[in-house]
Amino acid sequence: MSHEAGALHGDFASLRPSWLGVPEDVNALVPDLWPANVERAAGTLHIGGLSVEKLAAEFGTPAYVFDEDDFRARCRAWTEAFEGADVFYAAKAFCSKAVLRAAAEEGLSVDVCTAGEIAVALAAGLDPARLGLHGNNKSLAELHQAVEIGIGRIVVDSLQEIERLDTIAGELGRRPMVMVRVNVGVEAHTHEYIATAHEDQKFGFSLADGDAYEAARRVAHADNLELLGLHSHIGSQIFDTAAFEVSAARVARLHAQLQTDLDITLAELDLGGGFGMAYTTQDDPQPPAVIAAALRRIVDRECAAASIDVPRLSIEPGRSIVGPSTFTLYEVGTVKPVTLSAGASRLYVSVDGGISDNIRTALYDATYSATLASRSSTATPALARVVGKHCESGDIVVKDEFLPADIAPGDLIAVPGTGAYCRSMGSNYNHVPRPPVVAVRNGEARVILARETVEDLLRLDLG
Ligand SMILES: Cc1ncc(COP(=O)(O)O)c(C=O)c1O
Numbered sequence: 001m002s003h004e005a006g007a008l009h010g011d012f013a014s015l016r017p018s019w020l021g022v023p024e025d026v027n028a029l030v031p032d033l034w035p036a037n038v039e040r041a042a043g044t045l046h047i048g049g050l051s052v053e054k055l056a057a058e059f060g061t062p063a064y065v066f067d068e069d070d071f072r073a074r075c076r077a078w079t080e081a082f083e084g085a086d087v088f089y090a091a092k093a094f095c096s097k098a099v100l101r102a103a104a105e106e107g108l109s110v111d112v113c114t115a116g117e118i119a120v121a122l123a124a125g126l127d128p129a130r131l132g133l134h135g136n137n138k139s140l141a142e143l144h145q146a147v148e149i150g151i152g153r154i155v156v157d158s159l160q161e162i163e164r165l166d167t168i169a170g171e172l173g174r175r176p177m178v179m180v181r182v183n184v185g186v187e188a189h190t191h192e193y194i195a196t197a198h199e200d201q202k203f204g205f206s207l208a209d210g211d212a213y214e215a216a217r218r219v220a221h222a223d224n225l226e227l228l229g230l231h232s233h234i235g236s237q238i239f240d241t242a243a244f245e246v247s248a249a250r251v252a253r254l255h256a257q258l259q260t261d262l263d264i265t266l267a268e269l270d271l272g273g274g275f276g277m278a279y280t281t282q283d284d285p286q287p288p289a290v291i292a293a294a295l296r297r298i299v300d301r302e303c304a305a306a307s308i309d310v311p312r313l314s315i316e317p318g319r320s321i322v323g324p325s326t327f328t329l330y331e332v333g334t335v336k337p338v339t340l341s342a343g344a345s346r347l348y349v350s351v352d353g354g355i356s357d358n359i360r361t362a363l364y365d366a367t368y369s370a371t372l373a374s375r376s377s378t379a380t381p382a383l384a385r386v387v388g389k390h391c392e393s394g395d396i397v398v399k400d401e402f403l404p405a406d407i408a409p410g411d412l413i414a415v416p417g418t419g420a421y422c423r424s425m426g427s428n429y430n431h432v433p434r435p436p437v438v439a440v441r442n443g444e445a446r447v448i449l450a451r452e453t454v455e456d457l458l459r460l461d462l463g
């Protein structure tokens with residue numbers, strides 16, 4: 001069945017965002033939105049030479065399809081741009097043994113923020129000294145474990161935590177490396193829920209009211225803690241280099257002030273993560289080299305002004321490394337044209353996943369794109385919305401996209417840019433089991449995170 005009639009009729013322009021143009025070729029893949037090894041061959045989407053139909057037949061849908069070489073190349077792009085600095089892969093973006101191991105093989109350290117993420121890193125065989133532990137409410141057990149196994153750095157987030165950590169370290173006879181998370185007060189241009197350095201939120205110590213200074217002073221004077229340096233992270237999915245620059249300048253100034261006032265040397269300065277990636281044509285991320293040059297320039301300038309040595313830098317990108325490396329493969333179930341005002345219609349394309357495998361659209365109003373993956377089509381582009389199978393009208397995966405008007409049940413569609421904060425924030429709402437992650441490398445596919453099953457869910461239901 002074709003929905004061509006009406007697809008481009010009526011006042012449909014008012015239904016789509018201004019940046020979304022009608023594509024000349026609805027089968028074309030917008031470069032930069034797809035993992036490096038994805039192409040359309042004989043009509044069908046392929047990754048590393050494997051067709052999505054073959055992947056769907058072998059692993060089922062929905063499935064996250066991960067381009068491992070793309071991920072590794074992005075790891076290297078950050079380590080090369082930040083040569084001489086430490087790059088921590090932020091495991092919260094996506095955490096599995098294979099991915100943490102790959103990051104470590106490419107020379108990255110790993111940022112973890114719970115006992116669960118620590119467990120995966122240890123199970124992957126990572127050296128605890130290459131882990132950094134974050135969190136605004138780490139439990140006593142988490143702090144104890146971190147000190148006991150010799151985690152490389154613990155980023156403290158409250159005065160209570162400094163006391164707790166000092167006590168635990170004393171009891172264990174250890175002296176952990178500590179960083180102080182500074183809230184630099186930068187209003188980052190991103191969704192409110194993923195900005196972390198405006199004043200009214202839970203992370204870090206305020207720079208403006210002196211809390212950060214006091215926290216660093218207390219760590220420096222604690223009996224059992226070693227002050228490694230300061231840490232700042234202003235939020236996530238940020239494109240504005242100026243926001244990173246202002247933040248780096250502020251935290252570098254505090255770094256210099258503490259060195260002078262307390263007559264100590266702070267070995268390291270961590271500038272956090274949050275670098276944006278492209279989800280649609282409206283996103284234009286800066287390459288790592290540009291970001292690195294801008295940040296280095298600021299830190300060098302501040303250190304020169306204070307006549308102090310430039311500290312070792314570290315950063316913590318998550319999304320910008322793993323996000324673009326993955327697409328989600330769905331099967332289309334039902335296709336429903338919905339007539340809206342002025343006679344225009346929108347095609348509701350329902351897929352076999354939804355808010356349970358990608359909550360970002362609902363939670364942050366995030367934008368994604370999609371393509372018909374199992375074949376190409378000569379049909380007219382129709383304004384479509386990709387929705388899930390959940391009992392929730394906000395269950396939207398892709399809010400606005402042009403898909404061929406002949407899209408039909410049984411077709412496969414692919415949504416790129418789903419490597420970060422999709423599987424890791426997944427749920428089993430409506431008892432929909434979480435999809436697997438299938439890694440493709442050297443023309444071979446393997447499951448690195450298994451599909452959850454209904455049996456898994458029933459096992460937890462004790463009656
Ligand atoms: C402390 C910290 N570091 C790193 C990250 C990673 O951010 P992103 O995935 O946006 O690079 C986050 C998440 O925002 C974070 O809270």
Ligand SMILES: N[C@@H](CCCC[NH3+])C(=O)O
Nearest residue numbers: 092194236237360420421
């Ligand atoms: N979960 C958020 C990012 C928060 C990152 C952690 N501080 C997202 O999907 O964009």
